[in-house]
Amino acid sequence: MIIGSVESCLSRIYGDSAFNDTMSTRVSNAMLIGDIIGQIGFGAVIDRLGRKFGIILCTCFVCLGIALATASNGVTPTGLFWMLVVARGLTGVGVGGEYPCSSVTTSEAAEESGRSRGFWLCISGCFVIDFGFLVATIVPVVLLAICGMDGLAVVWRLSLGLGILLPVSVLYFRLKMLNSDMYRREALTKNIPYWLIIKNYWSRLAITGSIWFLYDFVSYSFGIFSNTILSIAVPGNSLMQTWCWNIVLYVFYPFGALVGAFLVDRLGRRYTMASGFFAAAVLGIIVGALAPQLVKVFPLFVILYGFFLAFGEMGPGDCTILVSAEMYPTAIRGTMYGLSAAIGKAGAAIGTQVFTPILRALTVRTGGDEIKAQGYVFIIGACISLIGCALTLIFIPELNTEKLERQDIEFRQLLEANGYDLSQLGFATNESSVNPADEERQGK
Numbered sequence: 149m150i151i152g153s154v155e156s157c158l159s160r161i162y163g164d165s166a167f168n169d170t171m172s173t174r175v176s177n178a179m180l181i182g183d184i185i186g187q188i189g190f191g192a193v194i195d196r197l198g199r200k201f202g203i204i205l206c207t208c209f210v211c212l213g214i215a216l217a218t219a220s221n222g223v224t225p226t227g228l229f230w231m232l233v234v235a236r237g238l239t240g241v242g243v244g245g246e247y248p249c250s251s252v253t254t255s256e257a258a259e260e261s262g263r264s265r266g267f268w269l270c271i272s273g274c275f276v277i278d279f280g281f282l283v284a285t286i287v288p289v290v291l292l293a294i295c296g297m298d299g300l301a302v303v304w305r306l307s308l309g310l311g312i313l314l315p316v317s318v319l320y321f322r323l324k325m326l327n328s329d330m331y332r333r334e335a336l337t338k339n340i341p342y343w344l345i346i347k348n349y350w351s352r353l354a355i356t357g358s359i360w361f362l363y364d365f366v367s368y369s370f371g372i373f374s375n376t377i378l379s380i381a382v383p384g385n386s387l388m389q390t391w392c393w394n395i396v397l398y399v400f401y402p403f404g405a406l407v408g409a410f411l412v413d414r415l416g417r418r419y420t421m422a423s424g425f426f427a428a429a430v431l432g433i434i435v436g437a438l439a440p441q442l443v444k445v446f447p448l449f450v451i452l453y454g455f456f457l458a459f460g461e462m463g464p465g466d467c468t469i470l471v472s473a474e475m476y477p478t479a480i481r482g483t484m485y486g487l488s489a490a491i492g493k494a495g496a497a498i499g500t501q502v503f504t505p506i507l508r509a510l511t512v513r514t515g516g517d518e519i520k521a522q523g524y525v526f527i528i529g530a531c532i533s534l535i536g537c538a539l540t541l542i543f544i545p546e547l548n549t550e551k552l553e554r555q556d557i558e559f560r561q562l563l564e565a566n567g568y569d570l571s572q573l574g575f576a577t578n579e580s581s582v583n584p585a586d587e588e589r590q591g592k
Contacts, residue, residue, distance in 0.1 A: 150284035150285070150287070150288065150307055150308065150311070151175060151179065151236070151393075152190075153174055153284075153288035153303075153307060153376060153391060153394075153525050154175075154288075154304045154307055154308060155167070155172050155175060155176070155305055155418075156387060156390075157288075157300040157301075157304035157393075158175075158229075158304060159172070159391045159423050160297075160300055160387070161301060162225045162302075163487075165283060166225045166226070166229075167225070167229065170200040171226075171229050171503055173500065173501060173504065174229075174233050175229065175232055175233055175585065176500050177463050177497050177500060177501060178232075178237040178240065179222060179231040179236045179237065179239060179240035179243065180240065180368070180493050180497040180500065181237060181240065181497060182213075182236065182237040182238060182239060182242075182243070182244060183239020183240045183241075183242040183243055183247075183489075183490075183493040183496075184244060184246035184490045184494060184497070185240070185241050185244060186206065186209070186240060186241035186243065186245040186247075187245065187247050187248060187486040187489040187490040187493060188203050188422065188449040188487060189244075189245065189324060189486075189487075189488050190205070190206050190244065190247075190248055190249055190482075190486060190488045191248040191403075191483045191484070191486015191487060191498075192246055192247030192482070192483050192487055193205070193245075193479060193482075194253075194482035195214045195336065195479065195481070195482040195483050196337050196455075196573060197257075197337075198327050198331070198335075199249065199252065199253045199325075199327050199328065199331055199482075200322070200326065200327050202245065202248075202249045202323050202482070203245075203246075203253060203322050203325070203371060204249065204319070204322050204323060205244045205245070205251040206241075206243075206244075206245030206246055206249055206456075207242065207315050207318070207322060208242070208525045209238060209239070209241050209242025210239055210242030210243060210246070210311055210312075210315045211242075211315050211316060212238060212242075213235050213237075213238035213239025213240070213242055213270050214235075214239055214242070214308060214309065214311050214312040214315075215238065215309075215312060216231070216234070216235035216238060217232055217236055217239060217308045218233040218305050218306075218309035218311075218312075220305075220309045221289065224559070228408050229450050231448045231490075242315075242494065244489070246333070246491075247469075247485070247486065247489040248306060248482045248483075248485045248489065249306060249353055250272065250273065251269065251272075251273050251469050251472075251473050251485060252267060252473055252481050252482050252485055253325075253328065254269050254273065255269050255270045255473040255481075255552065256328035256331060256341060256481075256552070257328060258553045259330065259553075262569070264413050265474075265552075266409070266412035266413040266417070266470055267409050267410070267412065267413055269273070269469060269470055270405060270408055270409035270412060270469070271472065272408075273407050273466070273469040274405040274408070274461060274466045274469055275402055275405040275406055275409060276463045277405075278313075278401035278402040278404070278405045278461055278465070279401075281398050282395070282398045282399060282401060283401055283402050283403075284307075284311075284344070284398075285391065285394045285395045285397075285398045287306075287307055287310055287446045288303060288304075288307045288338070288391055288397055289388065289391045289392060289395060291303045291306050292387070292388055292391065292494060293388070296388070298337065299439055302532075305393065316583075327575060328553065329542035330478045330556070331480075331555075331575060332476055332574060334477065334478035334479050334556050334559075334560075334573055335433070335478070335479060335574055335575035336479035336480065336572075337571060338572060339568075339569075339574060341566065341568060342470055342564070344562070344563075344566055344568075346410070348562060349476065349480070349484060352484070352485060353487055353488060355475075355543045355544065355575075356468070356471055356472045356475060356484075356488040357487065357488045357490075357492065358416030358470060358539060359421075359464065359493070359536055359539055359540060359543075359544070360468045360472065360488055360489065360492030360495070360558040361462075361491050361492050361493055361494060361495035361535040362464075362495060362532050362533075362539070363425075363460065363464035363465065363492065363495070363536060363537060364466055364492040364493060364495040364496035364499065365496065365498060365499035365530050365532060366428075366460065366465075366494075366499065366529045366533060367457070367460050367461075367465065367496070367497035368496035368499055368500055369496075369499035369500055370453075370456070370457060370528070370529060373382075374394055374397055374398075374453075375455070376389050378393050378394060378397070378450070380404065380492030382556065388446070388544065393446075393450055396450055396451075397450055398454075399451060399454065399455070400454030400457050400458035400461075401456055401457060401458065401461055401573055402453060402459030402461075403425075404457065404459060404460065404462040404465065404555060405461040405462065405465055407421060407462045408424065408461060408462035408463060408465065408466035408467070410452065410468060411423075412461070412466060412467060413478040414548045415469050416547075417470055417474075417544060417546065417547050418540060418541065418545070418546050419530065420463055420466065420467055420546045421463045421464050421466075421467035421468070421471075421540045421544060422463065422537050422540040422541050423462075423463055424459050424460060424461075424462045424463010424464055424465070424466075424467070424542075425460075425463050425532070425533045425534070425535070425536040425537035426537045427459040427461075427462075427463070428456055428457075428459040428460045428529075428530070428533045429530040429531070429533035429534045429537065429551070430469055430530070431452060431455055431456045431459060431530075432456055432526045432527060432529045432530030432533060433530045434452065434527035435449070435452050435453060435456060435523070435526045436523040436524060436525070436527035436530065437523065437527070439519050439520065439522055439523030439526065440517075440519050440520060440523070440525075443519055452471025456526070456529075461535070462502060464536060464540075465539075467544075468488075468492065470547070471544060471547060472484070472485045472488040472489065473485055474547045474552065474555075475545075475547065475555070476555060477555040477556045477558065477559035477581075478552065478555070478556050478559075479556070479559060479573065480559075485551070489506070503525070506528070507521055507525055510524045554590045560573070569571065
């Protein structure tokens, strides 16, 4: 989400003629496209080569991409922009890889440890991501306060560059991590029956992918373009004021994810997700219908906008991560999770691509009334959320009481019924994710 602040800096430094809408969309979408590649690629990698290998490799991609983005340069501004596009795409490959690598690893670790799988997967997934969004809105404000409007070049480069601190800080611990016992036991690393997997799991992929698509279409569009929405609502605000309001807005992201984490094991995945979709839809309709009146009380507009985003994180934000990890067996969990997430990111890429043209077209149709046009955009987001709510209630099963091992048992039965040699399952390694002291006690 930090790219919104970076784009604001680039627009002011180089002007709208050089950094136009087309280039802005390319910069925004570069990481999303990289995400899709990383999600699909690393999803397959962690199933074939191990969870540890995948998570270390994607960390390296993130670090390299951030370094190149921070150092972006060119003979002309256009050259600089294109280097930034490529670097952001490379970062996206690593960030996209984090989705299957981190979520699948966390779900298996929580299952083996006996902890609440739903709560911890939400905390380590959606909540951490959303907390990162919040930090990404605070950093540019601090840098702008230090550097001032004359130092925007430093602001945007450091805003990107400081992001390398987190992946570097966790790399050591990832080098020490182990593949889960579930993966070592159930891994399918050779002679993979792709057609059998597609034939039996395509319907689940259609469900998890479609709901993730709808969620990301709304969430990323309204998140990445929050600066645009806020500047339209109060055109007289300075860059600093807009960014500060953005911080208030983004506080709602981790708040929503945290509430969802406490609900998923109580209400269940299906009802938590549906509730979030429905609440976001209701609030979107209210904000959309009353937009001209709400912007006159701008703090109220920001609060309602924030709750609109928070309900999305509480429901589908948390639960898409959960169900995409829980609906598939260990042997193909990374691949299917990655494909589900990639379909979701396709929704994000399409949403960010069409957001500006839709807003511009609606502005023309409303006779140049940008506020009313913005209200219609909220109503469109609400309608998409209602579709997501309906799909959730119809197709998502209740998974909070099921063990992940049940999926593995069913998958083994499927393989055996189709003549697959079950002795080929397993990941050859001497490592164990069981504590040595526990192993010693078990031996006694």
